Amino acid sequence: MKTVAVFAAFVLIGLGNVHETESKVFTKCGLTKELLNNGFERTYVGHWVCLVESESAKNTSKVTEKADRSKSLGLFQINSKEWCKFSTAGGKCSMKCEDLLDEDIRDDSVCAKKIQRALGFRAWDGWFRSCYRRNLSIPPC
Ligand SMILES: *[C@@H]1O[C@H](CO)[C@@H](O)[C@H](O)[C@H]1NC(C)=O
Numbered sequence: 001m002k003t004v005a006v007f008a009a010f011v012l013i014g015l016g017n018v019h020e021t022e023s024k025v026f027t028k029c030g031l032t033k034e035l036l037n038n039g040f041e042r043t044y045v046g047h048w049v050c051l052v053e054s055e056s057a058k059n060t061s062k063v064t065e066k067a068d069r070s071k072s073l074g075l076f077q078i079n080s081k082e083w084c085k086f087s088t089a090g091g092k093c094s095m096k097c098e099d100l101l102d103e104d105i106r107d108d109s110v111c112a113k114k115i116q117r118a119l120g121f122r123a124w125d126g127w128f129r130s131c132y133r134r135n136l137s138i139p140p141c
């Protein structure tokens with residue numbers, strides 16, 4: 001019984017490491033291209049890049065614990081309280097929170113655009129802090 005538990009722990013640690021290697025930190029140019037590929041409008045890409053730099057430092061696996069015990073996840077720091085659910089798809093974006101931490105930002109992008117349509121860029125404190133009232137044109141690549 002004990003050996004099984006020890007073995008299980010090793011498997012879990014192993015999986016944890018595999019998951020970690022899936023994280024990715026974008027360059028500014030790489031992020032700009034990725035956002036354009038995901039249907040973000042050219043006019044606002046400068047603002048989205050600024051938002052992502054401010055919120056997650058372009059790190060797809062960033063997790064922030066909030067005072068209310070919710071978590072903000074991934075590139076766009078999407079919050080688990082309202083927009084996603086852990087373990088099973090849910091929230092206003094009908095997605096698993098875990099999926100906000102991998103390299104695939106297609107689902108994150110759909111959800112971020114939904115938040116922006118509902119609440120505007122002001123939904124992100126990082127945007128308000130660093131990007132509000134700035135004339136941000138598309139970063140040169
Ligand atoms: C990205 O975020 C993860 C989770 O916080 C962290 O473990 C990793 O070191 C970060 N990567 C970089 C390059 O900062």
Ligand SMILES: *[C@@H]1O[C@H](CO)[C@@H](O)[C@H](O)[C@H]1NC(C)=O
Nearest residue numbers: 046133134135136137138139
């Ligand atoms: C914003 O920047 C662009 C390019 O640098 C410039 O053409 C435009 O006039 C600026 N707009 C404002 C409102 O400052």
